[in-house]
Amino acid sequence: MEYIVAREEEKHGEAADIIVIPQIVTLYLHNMPKLRSFCQGKYILEWPSLKEFIVEDCKAVEVILGNASRTLEGSVSMQRPLLLVEKVEFPNMELMKILRMDNMEKIWLDDPASNAFSKLKTLEVQYCDKLSSIFSSYTMLTRFQNLEKIVVTNCESLEVVFHIQEFNFSEAHSTSTFLLRELVLMWLPKMKHVWSGFCQGGLSFRSLRYMQVIECGSLKNLFLSLVAKSMTGLEELVVQSCGVEQIIIEEDGVGMSTSNLFFPGLTNLTLLELPELRSFYENSHTSTWPHLKELRVRHCGKMRSFSSACEIQSCQGTTMNGYQPAIFSPEKVIPHLxxxxxxxxxxxxxxxxxxxxxxxxxxxxxxxxxxxxxxxxxxxxxxxxxxxxxxxxxxxxxxxxxxxxxxxxxxxxxxxxxxxxxxxxxxxxxxxxxxxxxxxxxxxxxxxxxxxxxxxxxxxxxxxxxxxxxxxxxxxxxxxxxxxxxxxxxxxxxxxxx
Missing domain, CATH: 3.80.20 (24 nucleotide stem-loop, u2 snrnp hairpin iv. U2 a'; Chain A)
Structure with a gap:
């Protein structure tokens, strides 16, 4: 089956059909190897009641969503989206799962409409081997400000999760605050960046509570400093079996004092099997974290966990016996653990x-x-x-x-x-x-x-x-x-x- 809804004949110059599907709450497309698109020909879909959308193992699909006006005008590539939508896109959708889509190269062809996905809370992407990014522009990301949970696992070609093109925040005079609370990234061997391409300011992830990054061998750093600075609510951070060299790095042209307190609400930190990790932030950051209760650090061969008070004062910014300064002060951390x-x-x-x-x-x-x-x-x-x-x-x-x-x-x-x-x-x-x-x-x-x-x-x-x-x-x-x-x-x- 190539189409779920087919039309007998399409005349040249004929306007697109608007197909309203008013009652469907859950759409689950599973194991349809020949499916190319939901509808054949020119059409615009509207899903006013849809809450859950799951697509799995549909090997012929290359793109999940596309803007109908741009696609029908021929201003985009020949890739035909699974769903063509316009205006109000999924006003009630709360869950989207995209699983085992072997040939899918993009989730969406274009930036969604401004009122799209206003209620989407959970996005899961798993086993999509040709996908290179999740969010490819700042405009697209702002459509998902209410998203609370993102899970991305087992995507062989994924290089970046949030790729934000150049955007002049100073002219916008606003900061976009996202409600994202949980971010899980696992088994992404080519991922080089979680966040990339940010300009100064303008983005805040202060609602993020839990972040887990596991088996990402190409990842060299986790956070840009301005992004990390906005994460005042982060409580649990887990990083395991990655190529990470620094947890936080500075963006070009951004200077921050080593006394900056990142993640002031952190209660649980786990750093396991990170043989290349040499520092937490710029080689000289010692963290206090007054609320830290759980600390797991193991096999981080180029970084020490603890240092004495005299080391913090006299050895800041230098190496000692071949090691970078440790990231924890025992006097500050141990009493609460x-x-x-x-x-x-x-x-x-x-x-x-x-x-x-x-x-x-x-x-x-x-x-x-x-x-x-x-x-x-x-x-x-x-x-x-x-x-x-x-x-x-x-x-x-x-x-x-x-x-x-x-x-x-x-x-x-x-x-x-x-x-x-x-x-x-x-x-x-x-x-x-x-x-x-x-x-x-x-x-x-x-x-x-x-x-x-x-x-x-x-x-x-x-x-x-x-x-x-x-x-x-x-x-x-x-x-x-x-x-x-x-x-x-x-x-x-x-x-x-x-």
Whole structure:
């Protein structure tokens, strides 16, 4: 089927038909490999009630939407849109999904009418391998000021999401504020820019709350500084497995002080597997983020997470031991944190800090052989820790029997003496041992406190203490009430071999 609505004969010079489809609320076009357009010949479609539009796996379609007057006048290319519209375009549409459109090169041929998509809240674009951009002009973007959620994934050729051509904001004397709250970009291998082509001022994304960018290998930076400056409401930022070198860069001709506070409302920051990341902003930005509660930084090989107060004051703008200055001041960030990931370098930096509010800690990535588990670090300064995850390390023992639990007094607030290993972690309820390939002994059995409710061991191949449920259940420490409910024990059979 090439057309859903066909006409028997079309006369030369005949005016276009106006086709009003008044009652349809949902339009779903799925698996129609020969479909070229909704209607044959000259026509203009009006969809006054349409709320949801989903098109999937229609391989012959190259363009989704086009302006009827321009297309019928022949002022555009020979690409025929799936839907031709004019005047009021989808006045009630709230959801648009474009999925698995292998030959689609553009979503829209022209800038939509000024009153188009006034109620559109969600746009999803997935598996469209020939698509190079989502919004290709400033004018087009302003039609979507009420859009709240954008999801773009698995588009092999996509290079930019918001490509804004030159626009003179000073003459316009206005700022366009967008209601976008959530932006998700995943598996876009050729994407070079999220925002590109902006002039000074004129655009605000202050409503953005959540942004996730994953597996975008060609992406070198995330934000232009003026765009980032407008994001006063950003709460959660996740960046993983990308080629990002800087999170924020300056536009040409725009100078901003390194004291600028970006994302003042940030509560959750995750930076994972970013081997090229060398700085957050212009090599010298140290962030305070008073509301930050969750911090996950891992495998960002060219950037340190934490620095001391003296480094911030004396080493700003310089390199130190081959690293750029770190982006966090422990004194500013640590007191508020509830969830944290620490790698070996971070633990060495933070030996004497007190983590009074921390509830969830993931530590690890000790890859050297014969490396010792950092018992003394854990047994001090974590009075409210509930979940401890030990991950991806070569430890042979976790909390060895000779862990003393004592330390010298420090300038940081906290206890100075602890009894046995784990006794200091009086609120600990869950313990996870993940990818500990050399682990032979978890802990001295007599040191396991009753308050631990759940133990999870996954891919810790050398572990013999978890070799069978019977062995574990035979321990005097686990009679009742701990293992009365076996659901509280999680054990991966790949952990032990005997």
């Amino acid at each position: 509830e969830e944290l990931t620490l790698v070996r370098e971070d633990i060495e930096m933070l030996q004497h800090y007190f983590f009074g509010n921390l509830k969830d800690l993931a530590l690890g990535w000790y890859h050297d052989e014969n490396v010792a588990f950092p018992s003394n670090f854990l047994l001090h300064g974590f009075p409210n820790l509930e979940l401890l995850s030990v991950i991806c390390s070569s430890f042979e023992e976790v909390f060895p029997e000779d862990a003393s639990g004592h330390r010298e007094s420090t300038p940081c607030e906290g206890p100075t003496n602890v009894e046995k290993p784990l006794k200091a972690l009086g609120n600990l309820k869950q313990l996870e041992l993940l990818n500990l390939w050399n682990l032979k002994q978890f802990v001295n059995r007599a040191s396991i406190p009753d308050f631990i409710r759940e133990i999870k061991a996954v891919r810790s191949k050398g572990l013999r203490w978890f070799s069978s449920y019977g062995d574990l259940l035979s321990s005097d420490k686990f009679d009742a009430p701990y293992l009365a409910n076996p659901k509280k024990l999680r054990y991966d059979g790949r952990c032990g071999n005997g």
